[in-house]
Amino acid sequence: MNINELDTPVVVIDLDKVEANIKKLQVYLDKYGIANRPHIKTHKIPEIARMQLKAGAKGITCQKLGEAEVMADAGIDDILITYNIMGNAKLQRLTQLASRIKLRVTADSEFTVRGLSDACSAAGVETGVMVEFESGTQRCGVQTPAEAAALARLIVALPGLRFDGLMTYPTTEKTGPFVKETRTLLAADNISIPRVSGGGTPRMWEAHTWKEATEHRAGTYVYGDRRTVAYGAMTYEEVAMRVITTVVSRPTPDRGILDGGSKTFSSDLSGLEGHGYMLEYPDATIYAQSEEHGHVDFSRCRNQPQIGERVTVIPNHTCVVSNLFNQVVGVRGNTVELIWPVSARGAVQ
Amino acid sequence: MNINELDTPVVVIDLDKVEANIKKLQVYLDKYGIANRPHIKTHKIPEIARMQLKAGAKGITCQKLGEAEVMADAGIDDILITYNIMGNAKLQRLTQLASRIKLRVTADSEFTVRGLSDACSAAGVETGVMVEFESGTQRCGVQTPAEAAALARLIVALPGLRFDGLMTYPTTEKTGPFVKETRTLLAADNISIPRVSGGGTPRMWEAHTWKEATEHRAGTYVYGDRRTVAYGAMTYEEVAMRVITTVVSRPTPDRGILDGGSKTFSSDLSGLEGHGYMLEYPDATIYAQSEEHGHVDFSRCRNQPQIGERVTVIPNHTCVVSNLFNQVVGVRGNTVELIWPVSARGAVQ
Numbered sequence: 001m002n003i004n005e006l007d008t009p010v011v012v013i014d015l016d017k018v019e020a021n022i023k024k025l026q027v028y029l030d031k032y033g034i035a036n037r038p039h040i041k042t043h044k045i046p047e048i049a050r051m052q053l054k055a056g057a058k059g060i061t062c063q064k065l066g067e068a069e070v071m072a073d074a075g076i077d078d079i080l081i082t083y084n085i086m087g088n089a090k091l092q093r094l095t096q097l098a099s100r101i102k103l104r105v106t107a108d109s110e111f112t113v114r115g116l117s118d119a120c121s122a123a124g125v126e127t128g129v130m131v132e133f134e135s136g137t138q139r140c141g142v143q144t145p146a147e148a149a150a151l152a153r154l155i156v157a158l159p160g161l162r163f164d165g166l167m168t169y170p171t172t173e174k175t176g177p178f179v180k181e182t183r184t185l186l187a188a189d190n191i192s193i194p195r196v197s198g199g200g201t202p203r204m205w206e207a208h209t210w211k212e213a214t215e216h217r218a219g220t221y222v223y224g225d226r227r228t229v230a231y232g233a234m235t236y237e238e239v240a241m242r243v244i245t246t247v248v249s250r251p252t253p254d255r256g257i258l259d260g261g262s263k264t265f266s267s268d269l270s271g272l273e274g275h276g277y278m279l280e281y282p283d284a285t286i287y288a289q290s291e292e293h294g295h296v297d298f299s300r301c302r303n304q305p306q307i308g309e310r311v312t313v314i315p316n317h318t319c320v321v322s323n324l325f326n327q328v329v330g331v332r333g334n335t336v337e338l339i340w341p342v343s344a345r346g347a348v349q
Numbered sequence: 350m351n352i353n354e355l356d357t358p359v360v361v362i363d364l365d366k367v368e369a370n371i372k373k374l375q376v377y378l379d380k381y382g383i384a385n386r387p388h389i390k391t392h393k394i395p396e397i398a399r400m401q402l403k404a405g406a407k408g409i410t411c412q413k414l415g416e417a418e419v420m421a422d423a424g425i426d427d428i429l430i431t432y433n434i435m436g437n438a439k440l441q442r443l444t445q446l447a448s449r450i451k452l453r454v455t456a457d458s459e460f461t462v463r464g465l466s467d468a469c470s471a472a473g474v475e476t477g478v479m480v481e482f483e484s485g486t487q488r489c490g491v492q493t494p495a496e497a498a499a500l501a502r503l504i505v506a507l508p509g510l511r512f513d514g515l516m517t518y519p520t521t522e523k524t525g526p527f528v529k530e531t532r533t534l535l536a537a538d539n540i541s542i543p544r545v546s547g548g549g550t551p552r553m554w555e556a557h558t559w560k561e562a563t564e565h566r567a568g569t570y571v572y573g574d575r576r577t578v579a580y581g582a583m584t585y586e587e588v589a590m591r592v593i594t595t596v597v598s599r600p601t602p603d604r605g606i607l608d609g610g611s612k613t614f615s616s617d618l619s620g621l622e623g624h625g626y627m628l629e630y631p632d633a634t635i636y637a638q639s640e641e642h643g644h645v646d647f648s649r650c651r652n653q654p655q656i657g658e659r660v661t662v663i664p665n666h667t668c669v670v671s672n673l674f675n676q677v678v679g680v681r682g683n684t685v686e687l688i689w690p691v692s693a694r695g696a697v698q
Contacts, residue, residue, distance in 0.1 A: 007438040007698050041640060063641045083608075083641070084597040086657055089356040108598050111656040139642055140598040140606050248433040249457050249489040257489050259432075263672050264697065267616040291390060291668060292412045292432070293488055307460040308435055319640060323612050324672070326695040346675040348613065349356050 001336040008246045008310060009260040011321060011328040015337060017240035018048065018222060025204060025221050026056045032208035037061050037080060039199065039219030042319045044344035045328070046074030048222060059102070061199075061217045065090050066347025072101050074343070080104040080197070082132070082167060082217070084112040084140065090349065091115055095123035104128035106167045108140050113154050113161070120160030128164035129155045130197060133182075135168040135175045145181035152182070156191055164194055169217070171198030171210050179212040202231040225318035226277045227270040236277070236314065241328075243276070243313045243321065245294065247305045256305060258286070258294035260313070265289065266320035276313040281305065286313070350685040352678075357595045357659060358609040360670060360677040364686060366589035367397065367571060374553060374570050375404045381557035386410050386429060388548065388568030391668045393693035394677070395423030397571060410548075410566045414439050414446070415696025421450045423692070429453040429546070431481070431516060431566070433461040433489065439698065440464055444472035453477035455516045457489050462503050462510070469509030477513035478504045479546060482531075484517040484524045494530035498538075501531070505540055513543055518566070520547030520559050528561035551580040574667035575626045576619040585626070585663065590677075592625070592662045592670065594643065596654045605654060607635070607643035609662070614638065615669035625662040630654065635662070 003012060022038075029036045038052045039061040049060050049071055059078030062068040068079045078101065085094055085105050097103055098120065107113045107129050120127045131151045134141035142148045148166065155163040166182065168175055179196050186193065198210060199217035207216045220228055224239035243264060249257035265275050267289065275286040275294065281301045288295040294313075298304045305311060315321045322328070322342055330338040352361060371387075378385045387401045388410040398409050398420055408427030411417040417428045427450065434443055434454050446452055447469065456462045456478050469476045480500045483490035491497045497515065504512040515531065517524055528545050535542065547559060548566035556565045569577055573588035592613060598606035614624050616638065624635040624643065630650045637644040643662075647653045654660060664670045671677070671691055679687040 007436060009697055084656075086597060087356060087595060108600060109656050112597075115657075134600065138604070139600075139639055139644060141600055143600060246436060248435060248461075251457060251483065251488075251490055251492060255487070262615070262617060262669060266611070267618075267669075268611060269616075290488055291672075295488060307433075307458050308464075320611060320616075323640075325697065348358055348674065 003244070003331050003334045003336060004310070006244060006329060006336065008244050009264050010244050011325050012242050012244060013223065013328050013330050014240045014242070015330045015332050017238060019051065021222055021224065021238060021240060022052055022055045025218060028205065029207065029216055030056060034207055034213065035195070035215040037197065037215050037217050038222065039063070039217045040067065040071060040344065042219035042222055042322060044322055044342045045340045046071055046076065046343055047340055049074070049076055052222070058215070064347055064349065065093055065097070066349050067344040068097060069093065070344040070347055072097060077101040082106050082169065084108060086112055086115045091119035094127065095119050095125050098125040098127045099123070104130060104164050106130045106132040107151065108132040108142050110151065110154060113151060113158065117158035117160045126160060126162050128162045130164045130167040131155070132167045133178055135170065135178065136172045137169060139169070141168060145178055145185055148178070148182045149185035152186055152191055153189060163191065165196055166193055167197040169198070170200030170203065171207065171213050171216070175210055176212040201228055202233050204233060220318055223318040226272060226314050226316045230272060239314050241315065241318045241321065242279070243315060245311055245313055247307055247309045247311060250307050254297055254299040256296040256298050258296060258311065259292065261289040261291050261293045263291045263324060264321070265294070265313070265315050266317065266324060268317040268320050270316045272316050276315050279312040279314065281311065352593070352680050352683045352685060353659070355593060355678060355685065357593050358613050359593050360674050361591050361593060362572065362677050362679050363589045363591070364679045364681050366587060368400065370571055370573065370587060370589060371401055371404045374567060375406065377554065378556065378565055379405060383556055383562070384544070384564040386546065386564050386566050387571065388412070388566045389416065389420060389693065391568035391571055391671060393671055393691045394689045395420055395425065395692055396689055398423070398425055401571070407564070408451070413696055413698065414442055415698050416693040417446060418442065419693040419696055421446060426450040431455050431518065433457060435461055435464050440468035443476065444468050444474050447474040447476045448472070453479060453513050455479045455481040456500065457481040457491050459500065459503060462500060462507065466507035466509045475509055475511050477511045479513045479516040480504070481516045482527055484519065484527065485521045486518060488518070490517060494527055494534055497527070497531045498534035501535055501540055502538060512540065514545055515542055516546040519549030519552065520556065520562050520565070524559055525561040550577055551582050553582060569667055572667040575621060575663050575665045579621060588663050590664065590667045590670065591628070592664060594660055594662055596656055596658045596660060599656050603646055603648040605645040605647050607645060607660065608641065610638040610640050610642045612640045612673060613670070614643070614662070614664050615666065615673060617666040617669050619665045621665050625664050628661040628663065630660060
């Protein structure tokens, strides 16, 4: 089937580009001896996770326990969940998962660590725990090396847990000094830090400059998006995800309406102007969205589309687009090769 | 099961409130003789659509052909799709749908109308077509009464179509004058306007003041959200959708992190500050989101939550939250009564 026969809106994934993106980052990280542990939140597709592993990734990263279960069911056996997992329901599921794959999680509080220990020791399993620390994103993470060291000591002391190192997101200039200071504090207790996991796509090509990070978690790199291009980490030619839409209305000379809106692209502006980059009309601006309509200003375009014309959009943020579609279409050039269900979509818990 | 036993994040729907919301709008529209045609894009759940019909709605509104197919499969036989439907694949599905239910669609261009006519006449079915016109939202819709009249004449003239009136979104002060002028133009051709369909939740209680609109399409009213409350159309006590989340991290004295972010609430700010209203901590602000984390500022709260505590969020925009979850949980008070799959979720085409 030709790509032009697909009904719209549809997410197409250029398989050649996905393969090239996977290979490029792997080669780079291999060159510098950095372990590659891609984050599957971007694609949520076991088949792509397996491509990443086959290329040399040491394991994968998930953000939700439910995502990890889907990936484990698909045969993937080395998973890091970069999340504070808590509550009886999730802890029970976690111990079941830990009994069948190599599982690591992260924690930034005594509450999380004690919950993990109680559940794992009761179930007779061991789970690796990494201490999450703050590197500037102001999300989760302990704030000081002293807190990191205290939490590492607790993990070492409690049953059912294995201290697996430190984790942060994204890796920044603050990462190295934080790790060094934590290492010094833990050396007094003869506790070594087995690995330091950093992450992020925008600055992935700087990973070799952060000497303390031994592992890198990138997610978006596999597809790329407008934000990644704006940051300079990828080119539009490398971006593998596109959303094909149709111009369903031209109510005024300058305005065009697409059959995709916030339920197609999400509302993530990601700091950019407009809601995507239109390949056929690079001077057009998707200046607003309704749920099922994209509102486009074509006034700066020399040629303007007709009603019924198909236009191709590179979204601002690819991860949230994956999360809106039940399936994506894999293509090579203009030929449809496969359809992948977004299997871990909706695994919200 | 008690609501407190549900794992998080989870969308709960207060069934008493849904029933009250459905009844309240129905009673109001009945009082003024306005046909009620609720928009199911908010809930995407056939069971709720049936509740709306049972209460007195004349039919339902869908935004996507795929949504209408799901609703028709569930036995709903009177559907308006407020969208320009085009392209061979969709037009073929449309004629199949028109052969089994009472179907109406909208159009704002000759291109759309001719496509509908060609498909319907070839398939030997008749589809009702309403002309969509601009009432100030600057999305789709013809811009002038002259354009509306010309399109109505074309619909009347072409085979396979039935001219079913005018449609706009949302109803505003511009609606009445536009309709009157179009009616005058069409009277010369002995074409009457069988109905005028307006819509919107924020100004639904003004529907009786727009004399020309004979039908009202509201979607959000069934659940309500922070935006609807901000507009004054509903109170927080009436809002039926809540998202229960857990505080998974308290990295600093003022910051808390929830286990729900842009993949839970969407990024729709809807003109409001912050990403939701927290029932237990009304002075807290969800000032930022990552995909799976909500970043909360608790500095203005006298009491602050502990890690592991559950907090309840009323989202800014309920329709886009429904679109992120595979299922919602129906409750009465604190008792879980049922689980509804969001059946029309993902019906993107």
